[in-house]
Amino acid sequence: MSDSNDIYTLGWISAIPSEFVAARFFLDTQPCRPKILDPHDTNSYSLGKIGHHNVVMACLPDGEYGITAAAVVATNMLRSFPNIRFSLMVGIGGGAPSSRNNMRLGDIVVSSPVDGEGGVFQYDFGKSIQNRAFTHTRHLNQPPTALRTAVSVLRTQHKTDGHRYEAQIAELLKGKRRSILAEFSRPPPTSDRLYMPTFVHLDDDKSCQALCGDRPEYLVPRPEREEPEDGEDFAVVHYGLIASANQLMKDATIRDQLASMKRVLCFEMEAAGLMNNFPCLVIRGICDYSDSHKNKEWQGFAAMMAAAYAKDLLCQIVPSQVEEEKQADKYVQTANSAPDSLRSNARIATTTTPPTQAATITGTPSVACTQGLESALYNIAPATPEYNNLWSAKGALPIRPLPGDRVTHNYYNQPGPGPNLQGSQARPSSHKQTAKSVFEEHLNIYETTKMTYGFDHPDTLRAAHKVASMLKNQEKLAAALEWYDRIYKSWKKTLVPDHPQTLQAARDVADVLKEMGKDAAALDWYDRIYQGRKATLGPDDPETLQAAHGVSRMLVKQGKRKLAIEWYEAILKAGEKLVPGHPAIVEAEAALAGIRVKSRFTRGL
Secondary structure, X not given: OOHHHHHOOEEEEEOOHHHHHHHHHOOOOOOEOOOOOOOOOOOOEEEEEEOOEEEEEEEOOOOOOOHHHHHHHHHXXXXXXXXXXXXXXXXXXXXXXXXXOOOOOOOEEEEOOEOOEOOEEEEOOOHXXXXXXXXXXXXXOOOOHHHHHHHXXXXXHHHHHXXXXXXXXXXXXXXXXXXXXXXXXXXXXXXXXXXXXXXXXXXXXXOHHHHOOOOHHHEOOOOOOOOOOOOOOOOOEEEEEEEEOOOOOOOHHHHHHXXXXXXXXXXXXXXXXXXXXXXXXXXXXXXXXXXXXXXXXXXXXXXXXXXXXXXXXXXXXXXXXXXXXXXXXXXXXXXXXXXXHHHHHOEEEEEEEOOEEEEEEEOOOOHHHXXXXXXXXHHHOOOOOOEEOOOEOOOOOXXXXXXXXXXXXXXXXXXXXXXXXXXXXXXXXXXXXXXXHHHHHHHHHHHHHHHHHOOOOHHHHHHHHHHHHHHHHOOOHHHHHHHHHHHHHHHHHHOOOOOHHHHHHHXXXXXXXXXXXXXXXXXXXXXXXXXXXXXXXXXXXXXXXXXXXXXXXXXXXXXXXXXXXXXXXXXXXXXHHOOOOOHHHHHHHHHHHHHHHHHHHHHHO
C-alpha cells in the first residue's frame, strides 16, 4: 500500500449521500481522492484535513443501509488505510423525544456511556418486542479514550459558552447553489411537528402537511424553548444512548417504550456494525421523531449539524492522543476472514432433497460473520424461494421476499427459548396452496401480531383486515362484518372518527352490509363516510365526491330515485372544479342518464 495512505489516522463514515456532502463541506482543505486502493476495497473516498488531522471520509454504497453495510465499509477502509486509529459515524437519526429531553428537530445526539452501556445499544426488532420487553442482542464497546476525553471538553465548553454551529453552517453555505441552500439550510420551525404516538401516517405518497396537518388534537403539546443567548444556537446537544438495528424505527409506541426502559435518545441503522470491530463515536442530527411521519425536509440540515459537531470534536484532539491509540485494524476481523468466523462460531447444516432446500444455522452470530452467513444462505437458496428466514427464533413468521431479494431478514418472532437462533429456507411442496391454508396462514399472522403488539397496533389491524377480507371473499359475510366492525372501532379509538384510515374502515363495514342486503344500515354508514370526508377534505375534494357516490348508489338501490338525482346533481356541481372526464363526474353523468331513462321507461309502461 502506498506510504501516502499511511498519513491518514482518522475515519469518517456516512450512510447516505446527503450526509457525505455535508461532511465534505467541513473539510479545511479541498477534498481529493486517493491515488491507490487495496484491490478488494470497493469504497469511494474523499480525503482532506480537519484541524491537525488527516481524515478519510467514506459513504455506504448507494441504496445500501444497515449494520452489515457499515461493517463492510469500515473493513474496506482499513484495508487501504491501515494506520487509522478510530472513526466517527456521522449523519442523521430519528429522535426519541420525552419530557426529560424536550428534543427538537435539528438537535444533535452523541453516543455516550449510560448505565453500563457503551453508548450504542443494539437490539433486534423481533426479539425486542416479545412480551413488551426489549432485550440486547449484543453488548457493544464504548468509544476510545481520546474521543471520550474530547467529548468531555466539548460538554464543558458548551455548558459555559454555548455553541454556534448554525452560524458556521450559514457561512459555509454562502454563495452555494439554490438547490444546496434549500437542502441544507434550517427548515421553518412550523415544519417541526411531534404527533401523538397513536396518530399514524398511513400513506407514504402524501406529505404529512397534506395528510396529517397540524390540528392541535393530533400534536403533542411541548414547552417552548428558551431563546438562546446572542449568537448561540437554538439546537441542543444531547448525550446518551443511541439504539441501532437493521430496520428503520417507524413506530412511535415502540420508540417510547425503548426511550422509557433504556433511556434511548436516538434510533439509527449502522452504528452497531462498527462499535465492537472499529473504535468509533456516533454523532446524529435529528431529522425526524422515529415514527411514521417521516420526511426528508430536515435531513440536510440535521446532517450539517452533526458534521459541525464532529469537526468541533476533532479539533479538541491533539495528534499525539491519536498516535497513542491502537491501530483500528487490530480490532477488526476482516470480511475475508468471515467464512472462518462462520465456521468457528456457527454450524451450517444443509440438506438437499428436491424440490426443497433447507439450512439451519445455530450459534450466536457476530456482525463480522453476518456477511459470510448471508453469502452461505445465498448459495444454498432455491432459485425461486417462497420463504426466507435469517436469524429467526422459534416460530418465526414467514416473510415472502421481494423480487430479486435472495435473503430476507425476519425480525418478527414469537416468544421462544434461547439462546440459539435458527434460520431456515424452504419451499412448500406445492405452489398452489388451498384457500384454507392461506386463510390459516393469515389467521396465524394475525394471532402472533396481536400477541406481540396488542389488537390496537396498526400492524395488528392490517393483519386483521386480511382475515376479514378473506372471510368476505368466502362469502362468510356475518363473520367478516364482525371483524370489520371491530377494526373500525379500534381505528376510531386510536385515531379520530374522521381520519382517512377510520373512514376506510367504515367503508369496509358499509360494503359488507350492502352485500348482506341490509340497505338501511349500509346507507347510514355511507352517509357517515361522506360527512367525514366533507368535514376534513371539503365538499369538492375527489375523495368526498367518491363518498357521495356511495350514498347515491344506495339511494338508487332502495328505489329513492328523486333523492338519488339530487345527490348526483350535487356531485356534478361540486365537481365543476375537477378536470373534464374525471371518474367522479363521468360516473355521476352516467348514473343520472340511467335513472332518467329508467324513469321514462317505467312511466311508459
